[in-house]
Amino acid sequence: MSLLEELAQAVEYGKTADVAALIERGVAEGVSAQDMLSNGLIRGMKGLGVKFKNHQVFVPEVLIAARTLKKGSETLKHLLIDEKIEPIGKAVTATVKGDLHDVGKNLVRIMLEGVGFKVIDLGVDVSTDAIIDSIRVHTPDVLALSALLNTTLNQLANVIRDVGDAGLRGQVKIMVGGAPVDEEFAKRIGADAYADNAVAAAEVAKQLLETDQKVGGAKIVKESDDV
Amino acid sequence: MSKNQTMYELRLKRFEDAIALKEPDTTPVAPWVDGLPYFLYPELGVTHKTALYDHAKAMEAHIRYHREFEPDANCTNSMFLCGKAADFLEPTMMDWPGRKGTPLPDESIYQMFEIEHMRADEYDELIGDYSKFILTKYLPRAFKGLRGIENFRIDPSVCIMNLPLTPIAAPDVQGALTKLIEYGRIQAQADEVFLKFIGGMIDLGFPPIFAAYGESPFDVISDYFRGTMGMLYDQVERPEKIKEACAFFADIQIEKYVAMKDAPLPVRRVFFPLHKGMDGFISDEQYRDLYWAPFHRILARLIDMGYTPIIYTEGSYETRCAFIREKLLEFPPGSCMIHFESGDFAALKKMFQGIACIFGGVPMQMLEYAEKDKIVDRVKYLIDNCAAGGGYVLDASGAIEIAKRENIEAMFETARTYGKAR
Numbered sequence: 001m002s003l004l005e006e007l008a009q010a011v012e013y014g015k016t017a018d019v020a021a022l023i024e025r026g027v028a029e030g031v032s033a034q035d036m037l038s039n040g041l042i043r044g045m046k047g048l049g050v051k052f053k054n055h056q057v058f059v060p061e062v063l064i065a066a067r068t069l070k071k072g073s074e075t076l077k078h079l080l081i082d083e084k085i086e087p088i089g090k091a092v093t094a095t096v097k098g099d100l101h102d103v104g105k106n107l108v109r110i111m112l113e114g115v116g117f118k119v120i121d122l123g124v125d126v127s128t129d130a131i132i133d134s135i136r137v138h139t140p141d142v143l144a145l146s147a148l149l150n151t152t153l154n155q156l157a158n159v160i161r162d163v164g165d166a167g168l169r170g171q172v173k174i175m176v177g178g179a180p181v182d183e184e185f186a187k188r189i190g191a192d193a194y195a196d197n198a199v200a201a202a203e204v205a206k207q208l209l210e211t212d213q214k215v216g217g218a219k220i221v222k223e224s225d226d227v
Numbered sequence: 228m229s230k231n232q233t234m235y236e237l238r239l240k241r242f243e244d245a246i247a248l249k250e251p252d253t254t255p256v257a258p259w260v261d262g263l264p265y266f267l268y269p270e271l272g273v274t275h276k277t278a279l280y281d282h283a284k285a286m287e288a289h290i291r292y293h294r295e296f297e298p299d300a301n302c303t304n305s306m307f308l309c310g311k312a313a314d315f316l317e318p319t320m321m322d323w324p325g326r327k328g329t330p331l332p333d334e335s336i337y338q339m340f341e342i343e344h345m346r347a348d349e350y351d352e353l354i355g356d357y358s359k360f361i362l363t364k365y366l367p368r369a370f371k372g373l374r375g376i377e378n379f380r381i382d383p384s385v386c387i388m389n390l391p392l393t394p395i396a397a398p399d400v401q402g403a404l405t406k407l408i409e410y411g412r413i414q415a416q417a418d419e420v421f422l423k424f425i426g427g428m429i430d431l432g433f434p435p436i437f438a439a440y441g442e443s444p445f446d447v448i449s450d451y452f453r454g455t456m457g458m459l460y461d462q463v464e465r466p467e468k469i470k471e472a473c474a475f476f477a478d479i480q481i482e483k484y485v486a487m488k489d490a491p492l493p494v495r496r497v498f499f500p501l502h503k504g505m506d507g508f509i510s511d512e513q514y515r516d517l518y519w520a521p522f523h524r525i526l527a528r529l530i531d532m533g534y535t536p537i538i539y540t541e542g543s544y545e546t547r548c549a550f551i552r553e554k555l556l557e558f559p560p561g562s563c564m565i566h567f568e569s570g571d572f573a574a575l576k577k578m579f580q581g582i583a584c585i586f587g588g589v590p591m592q593m594l595e596y597a598e599k600d601k602i603v604d605r606v607k608y609l610i611d612n613c614a615a616g617g618g619y620v621l622d623a624s625g626a627i628e629i630a631k632r633e634n635i636e637a638m639f640e641t642a643r644t645y646g647k648a649r
C-alpha cells in the first residue's frame with residue numbers, strides 16, 4: 001500500500017493515532033502536503049462518504065473519521081501554508097436560532113471539509129445577527145443552514161430574508177437542509193441549494209462554486225441522484 | 228352503567244381487540260397529543276407553561292378536547308411534569324417555559340438539550356457503585372439545586388453512636404437534603420393532581436393509553452448520561468462498556484416492573500419511546516447487540532407478567548423492521564404495539580400481520596399544512612390497508628402540537644365513518 005493509500009485508510013477507519021506518523025513519513029519521502037491532503041486524507045473521507053450514503057457505515061464511524069481528518073489537516077497546516085495551498089472554498093455552517101440539533105449539521109461540516117472546504121462552524125442556536133456577522137467577517141462562498149424542528153423551519157426563511165436585507169445575498173450561496181426540509185420548501189424560501197444528506201450537500205456546495213447560478217434558483221440534490 | 232362507563236368499556240375493548248389482533252367494532256383512533264388542545268382552544272388561555280404550573284387549569288383544555296373529539300384513549304403527553312418542582316431542583320438538561328430567565332415563550336414545549344452527565348471514562352464507576360455515582364456525581368451534575376449532595380458520605384471509620392453520619396451535618400449537604408425533602412412534598416402534590424386527571428378522564432369514559440413508561444437501556448445512557456454525541460463516539464471507542472451498562476440498566480428497569488407486578492392499574496401497558504435507534508445512527512450489528520438485546524429482556528419480562536409494551540419508534544426505521552419482526556415472533560401473537568413515524572404502512576401491516584398491532588400513519592406535517600382532502604384520503608388509505616383483522620390503531624406520526632382544526636376534524640370524522648363502513 002502506498003503512503004497516500006495508508007493516509008486515506010487512516011481517515012476511513014478513524015485511526016487518529018497513526019496519522020501524524022504517516023505525515024512525518026510522507027514529508028521524509030518527499031510527498032507534497034497538497035498530495036497528502038487531497039489524495040490521502042480527503043480521498044479517505046470521500047470513500048467513507050460513499051459508504052455512509054450506501055448504509056455501509058453509520059454516523060459514529062463518520063464522526064471518528066472526522067477526528068482523524070482534523071488531526072491530519074492540523075498536522076499538515078504549516079506545510080500547506082509553505083506550499084501556498086488554498087482550500088477550494090470557504091463555508092459557514094450553523095443550526096438556526098432555537099434549534100439545538102447538530103448531528104446532521106456536523107456531518108455536513110465534515111463532508112464539506114472532506115471535499116476541501118475551509119469551514120467555519122458557528123454551532124447551534126445561532127442568531128441571524130451572528131450569521132450575518134460571519135458573512136461579513138469570513139466572506140464565505142457558501143452558507144449551510146440546518147433546522148430539525150417544525151418550529152425552527154421558518155427561521156431558515158428569516159435568515160435568507162435578513163441576509164438579503166443586509167445587502168449580502170449576492171455574496172454568498174445559501175444551502176438549507178435538515179430532516180423536515182424538502183426541495184419545495186427550499187425553493188419557496190429562495191435558497192440556492194438543498195440536499196437531503198451530507199454527502200450530497202458537499203457535492204452540491206462544490207457545484208455552487210463552479211456555476212454562476214442565479215441567486216435563489218434552488219439546486220436540488222437528492223439521495224437518488226448520482227453525485 | 229352510566230353512559231360514560233359504557234363508553235369506557237367500549238373504548239377499552241376496541242383498543243384491546245386491536246392489540247390482540249382481533250377485529251374491533253371500528254378502527255380505534257388514538258392520536259398522541261402534546262400542545263394540540265391548547266392550540267385548539269385559545270380562549271382558555273392554556274399554554275405549555277400552564278401545563279407545568281397550573282395543572283388544574285390545563286386539564287380543562289384536555290377535557291374539552293376529549294369531549295369534542297372522543298378519542299379511544301387518553302393520549303395526553305404534556306400533563307405530567309411539574310414546573311414548580313423543576314424550579315426547585317433546577318435540572319441542567321433542559322429548559323422549560325416559566326423558568327426564571329428562560330428565552331422560551333409560554334407556548335413552547337419544554338426543550339431537552341442533553342449534557343454529558345457522565346464522562347466517557349466513568350462507565351466503570353457507574354456500574355461498579357451505582358448508588359454512589361448517582362448520589363455524588365449524577366445528581367449534582369443533573370440538578371443545580373442539588374450541588375451540595377456531592378459531599379454526601381457515610382463514614383464508617385469510627386462507628387460510635389452517630390459518628391459515621393457526621394458528614395451529613397455539612398451545610399452544603401444539609402442544603403441539598405432539605406431541598407430533596409421539599410421537592411418530595413411538591414412532587415407528591417403534583418402527583419395527586421396527575422392521578423386525579425387520569426381518574427377524571429376515566430370517569431369521563433377515556434382509558435389511559437398506558438400506565439407506566441420506560442426507555443431502552445441504550446437510550447437511557449445516551450439521553451441522560453452520555454448525550455447523543457458522546458454516545459456516538461462511545462459506539463466506536465467503547466462498545467463493550469455500553470454493553471455492560473445496558474445490561475445493568477435493563478436489570479434496574481426489570482426490578483421496577485416486577486415491583487408493579489400485581490399493581491391495580493387501569494391498563495396493563497408500558498410505553499417505550501425509542502430515541503436513538505433509527506436508520507443511520509447505529510449499525511445493524513450494534514442495534515442488535517447493544518440496542519435491542521437488553522431492551523428485549525425487558526419486553527420479555529413485561530410480556531411474561533401480562534403487560535403489553537408499546538414500542539414507539541422515532542425516526543426512520545426502514546432498515547430495522549425486518550429484524551424487529553423476527554424478534555417479536557419470539558413472543559405470542561399480539562404481545563406488543565409498535566408505532567412507526569414514517570414508512571409504507573401497507574407494507575408494515577403485511578410485515579407485522581399476525582404478530583403485533585401497528586399504529587401511526589398520519590404525518591404531522593400533513594396535519595399542519597395539507598388541505599383537508601389529503602387527510603381524508605390518508606385516513607382512508609390507512610384503514611383500507613391496515614385495519615382488516617385488527618392490529619391497527621390510527622395515530623399521527625408523532626405527538627401533535629399544532630394542526631389545522633379542520634384537519635383534526637377530518638381525521639376523526641373519516642376514521643369514525645370509514646372505519647366502521649369497511
Ligand code: B12
Nearest residue numbers: 100101102103104146149150177178179197198338339542
Ligand atoms: C438526537 C435528537 C435530539 C437531541 C439532539 C442532540 C444533538 N446534539 O443534535 C436532543 C435530545 C437535544 C433533542 C432535543 C429535542 N428534540 Co430532537 N431529535 C433527535 C433525533 C432523535 C435525531 C436527530 C438526528 O441527529 N438525526 C440524524 C442526522 C444525521 O439527521 P439530520 O439531522 O436530518 O441530517 C441529515 C440531513 O437532514 C442532512 N442535513 C442536515 N442538515 C443539513 C444542512 C444542509 C445545508 C444540508 C444541505 C443538508 C443537511 O444531512 C444529514 C445527514 O446526511 C430526532 C429524530 C429524527 N427523526 O430525526 C429528534 C427530533 C428531531 N427531535 C424532535 C423534538 C420535538 C425535540 C425537542 C423539542 C424535544 C423536547 N420536547 O425536548 C427538543 C428540542 C431541542 C431544541 N431546541 O432543538 C422532533 C422534531 C419534530 C419536528 N419535526 O418538529 C424529532 C423529529 C423527534 C420526534 N419524532 O418527535 N433531539
